[in-house]
Amino acid sequence: MSKGRFFKTAAIAAALALTVSACGSDSGSEEVSGEINLFLIPSPSSTSIQSFIPEFEAQTGVKVNVSETPYGEAHQKQLLSYNQKAGAYDVAQFDNTFLAPFCQAKVMAPLDSYIKNSGEYDINDFGPGQQDYGKCKGETLGLTLSTEPMIQWYRTDIYEELGLKPATTWDEYYDNAKKVQEAGNGGQIMGFGPNVSWWWMTLLWSFGGKLYDDNLNPTVNSKEAVAATDYLKKLLSVSPKGAITATGDDTTSKFLGENIGAMLNYSGYYGMALDTSINKNAGKIGTAPMPIGAVDITHLAGWNIGIPADAKNPTAAWKFLEFVLGKTNSVKYLESGAAAIGRKSIISNSDLVANNPYLPQLEIPTSSRIERYPQIAVWPEFEVAAIDAVTQVLTGKQRTQAALDALNEKLKPILAKEPR
Amino acid sequence: MNSKLKVARPTSFRSRGLRPLAHFTIPTWVLLAIVILIPFVYGIYISFLSINLASILPPEFIGFKNYATVLAASETWATFRITIAITIVGLALQIPLGIWLAIALHENLKGTKIFRSILITPMLLTPVAVGLTYRFMFDTDLGVINWVLGGFGIEKVNWLGSQTSALFAIILVDSWQSVPFVMLLSLAALTAISPSLYEAARVDGASNRQIFWRITLPLITPTLLVITMIKIMDFLKLFDTLFILTRGGPGNATTTLGLWTYKTGFIFLELSQAAALGVIIALITAPVYFLWRKASRGVR
Numbered sequence: 160m161s162k163g164r165f166f167k168t169a170a171i172a173a174a175l176a177l178t179v180s181a182c183g184s185d186s187g188s189e190e191v192s193g194e195i196n197l198f199l200i201p202s203p204s205s206t207s208i209q210s211f212i213p214e215f216e217a218q219t220g221v222k223v224n225v226s227e228t229p230y231g232e233a234h235q236k237q238l239l240s241y242n243q244k245a246g247a248y249d250v251a252q253f254d255n256t257f258l259a260p261f262c263q264a265k266v267m268a269p270l271d272s273y274i275k276n277s278g279e280y281d282i283n284d285f286g287p288g289q290q291d292y293g294k295c296k297g298e299t300l301g302l303t304l305s306t307e308p309m310i311q312w313y314r315t316d317i318y319e320e321l322g323l324k325p326a327t328t329w330d331e332y333y334d335n336a337k338k339v340q341e342a343g344n345g346g347q348i349m350g351f352g353p354n355v356s357w358w359w360m361t362l363l364w365s366f367g368g369k370l371y372d373d374n375l376n377p378t379v380n381s382k383e384a385v386a387a388t389d390y391l392k393k394l395l396s397v398s399p400k401g402a403i404t405a406t407g408d409d410t411t412s413k414f415l416g417e418n419i420g421a422m423l424n425y426s427g428y429y430g431m432a433l434d435t436s437i438n439k440n441a442g443k444i445g446t447a448p449m450p451i452g453a454v455d456i457t458h459l460a461g462w463n464i465g466i467p468a469d470a471k472n473p474t475a476a477w478k479f480l481e482f483v484l485g486k487t488n489s490v491k492y493l494e495s496g497a498a499a500i501g502r503k504s505i506i507s508n509s510d511l512v513a514n515n516p517y518l519p520q521l522e523i524p525t526s527s528r529i530e531r532y533p534q535i536a537v538w539p540e541f542e543v544a545a546i547d548a549v550t551q552v553l554t555g556k557q558r559t560q561a562a563l564d565a566l567n568e569k570l571k572p573i574l575a576k577e578p579r
Numbered sequence: 580m581n582s583k584l585k586v587a588r589p590t591s592f593r594s595r596g597l598r599p600l601a602h603f604t605i606p607t608w609v610l611l612a613i614v615i616l617i618p619f620v621y622g623i624y625i626s627f628l629s630i631n632l633a634s635i636l637p638p639e640f641i642g643f644k645n646y647a648t649v650l651a652a653s654e655t656w657a658t659f660r661i662t663i664a665i666t667i668v669g670l671a672l673q674i675p676l677g678i679w680l681a682i683a684l685h686e687n688l689k690g691t692k693i694f695r696s697i698l699i700t701p702m703l704l705t706p707v708a709v710g711l712t713y714r715f716m717f718d719t720d721l722g723v724i725n726w727v728l729g730g731f732g733i734e735k736v737n738w739l740g741s742q743t744s745a746l747f748a749i750i751l752v753d754s755w756q757s758v759p760f761v762m763l764l765s766l767a768a769l770t771a772i773s774p775s776l777y778e779a780a781r782v783d784g785a786s787n788r789q790i791f792w793r794i795t796l797p798l799i800t801p802t803l804l805v806i807t808m809i810k811i812m813d814f815l816k817l818f819d820t821l822f823i824l825t826r827g828g829p830g831n832a833t834t835t836l837g838l839w840t841y842k843t844g845f846i847f848l849e850l851s852q853a854a855a856l857g858v859i860i861a862l863i864t865a866p867v868y869f870l871w872r873k874a875s876r877g878v879r
Contacts, residue, residue, distance in 0.1 A: 235845050238632040260633035260848065353826045401719030403740040404829065417720065536633045540847040543831070550830030554741055 191475040194222035195249035200233045203430050204304050204462050207497035211483045221475045241266035246469045249476035253463050259534040262295035268466045269298040273477045279485035284502045288529040293463045301463025306501030307427030309361050309458040310520045315445040317420050325447035332450045336397035339420030346397030347421040348414050352404040356542045359549050362387040364530045365452035375577055377570035380563040388552055388559045425460050427498040429517045446517040457527045540573050626854035633848045645855035658839040666814035669750045677761025685769045699759045710823025713752045742832035745825050752820055761806050768802035808871030815864050
């Protein structure tokens with residue numbers, strides 16, 4: 160072998176070795192082809208995802224098909240499809256409340272190896288607690304598609320006029336609401352209707368209570384739970400009359416359309432505040448962290464998105480997720496109208512904060528314990544029973560302790576069904 | 580005479596020479612079997628299995644366990660009571676109102692045609708659209724109903740916030756859509772009554788009240804029975820309006836058996852238990868169906 164030929168061969172070998180090692184360290188450079196099917200649930204997040212499809216198709220040559228199913232039947236349809244091992248979807252959006260049933264049914268593929276090898280996704284751009292948002296039993300089954308902590312919303316004009324500041328404790332929150340109500344407005348609002356469980360469990364955790372213990376025994380009649388439920392009822396007295404039937408959407412619409420001092424709600428609703436056809440109080444909406452009770456907790460909600468275990472083209476599916484939810488397109492993703500994802504790089508982006516003043520609320524301090532929807536498969540049944548009991552208290556049909564004692568008994572056989 | 584009668588009443592296909600034509604109905608029977616019979620039988624079958632959508636365990640045959648579970652659940656009985664309450668109050672409101680409107684229209688007064696057209700409009704709307712519209716109308720803070728009441732100095736009513744008022748609202752909305760149906764069928768029955776009967780009664784000096792109780796009501800009773808049976812079946816499967824209006828709330832205060840079945844199957848993911856509830860509803864509805872068939876023969 161001549162000297163020149165030797166160097167040429169060595170150079171090619173070195174280049175090949177570098178290429179192979181580069182491929183090993185970043186799955187992003189893996190070749191993808193074919194087509195992928197997305198299962199999306201109509202929401203600002205799904206609309207944003209779809210806006211990236213033409214660019215992704217042009218870059219990769221992968222054809223992307225979309226199927227949208229309304230929230231009410233979306234998860235049931237997914238489970239039916241997964242049970243049949245139909246391989247119908249390569250990427251699927253789901254609510255974090257369904258993470259546990261999906262986990263129990265083993266229908267989603269673990270994403271940890273993809274995440275570990277992806278510099279583009281960069282999991283370290285998320286706060287420590289938020290990195291686990293899509294985790295179940297130690298495995299990441301879904302990426303964060305939206306970060307929606309329960310936060311305090313308030314009317315800056317009303318608060319300024321009455322000399323009030325956003326509450327830092329629950330006592331302050333009630334006092335503020337009382338003063339706003341006495342001034343002729345709605346004191347505060349939250350959904351006391353079919354979604355009352357969202358607020359009830361938030362207060363229960365904040366007051367130091369638990370829904371169930373480590374052995375899955377219900378603990379909803381503890382003194383903390385009773386205090387939280389009583390406080391919830393107390394807040395009803397400083398809320399507009401219609402709040403008793405309000406859903407999460409109604410609550411936001413009322414707050415944005417009427418004169419109500421404050422609201423406790425998920426940050427994900429801020430998209431409605433940016434819509435001036437809904438928000439009659441544009442420019443007068445402030446946000447602050449949720450008041451702190453006996454325990455500093457953050458109730459974190461939001462969408463997940465993952466790759467079903469029976470996906471036919473998981474590599475292309477990951478490539479798509481990386482493309483839409485990776486660091487490069489994260490600003491574009493938010494600007495296309497989606498509920499924000501709590502990346503540190505997004506929260507700290509001053510240009511973005513100027514247009515989305517709620518973004519700093521997505522930074523959850525390490526001192527605050529993150530509480531997600533209970534990660535149990537029987538949660539839907541648990542929730543319906545809890546809503547019924549809390550409603551009995553709110554409508555004055557039952558005393559708090561009696562209603563929660565009865566609920567506790569009712570939850571025992573429900574929780575007993577949960578696999579240990 | 581007898582042989583003539585036999586010739587005059589050819590009831591079977593064979594005697595009427597229609598047997599070859601009967602084969603043309605086979606596709607319809609096949610289609611009906613696919614869309615009704617097979618799902619129904621399959622529903623009964625899965626009610627004996629242990630299907631939970633979130634479970635990885637393969638379904639097992641568990642006999643009547645699902646029936647025992649749903650019948651032991653207090654919610655089943657509570658929602659059944661709510662269903663019965665809505666049915667009774669709904670019928671008590673809709674049948675008399677429908678008859679009264681039919682009689683008024685039967686008089687052929689001025690403007691009857693326009694009034695009739697307006698009255699049947701609610702029947703043309705989808706229950707979901709009606710539910711959504713009324714949900715806004717019943718809103719405590721922004722609803723038009725409270726706005727009108729406010730004009731009379733009446734304080735805001737939280738229509739959907741308590742069991743009694745929410746049930747009242749549901750029945751009111753259903754009545755708005757169903758009374759025209761009762762009215763139309765009653766009107767058809769009224770039209771079939773010979774005017775000579777009324778003339779004879781008037782000649783005999785009968786009052787309007789006597790004419791109603793002695794002639795009109797007895798003659799339209801078979802039709803009313805049919806309407807009642809259809810309405811009972813409607814109430815037993817009431818879902819869409821109710822779901823949009825209250826979602827069964829506050830709490831479970833307006834959840835009917837049909838809505839509870841939905842929650843069991845699609846919220847709790849207990850498909851087999853939901854199938855068992857579906858079979859129970861079918862069993863409750865079956866006697867009503869047979870009564871309806873019997874009443875229908877009376878109308879013919």
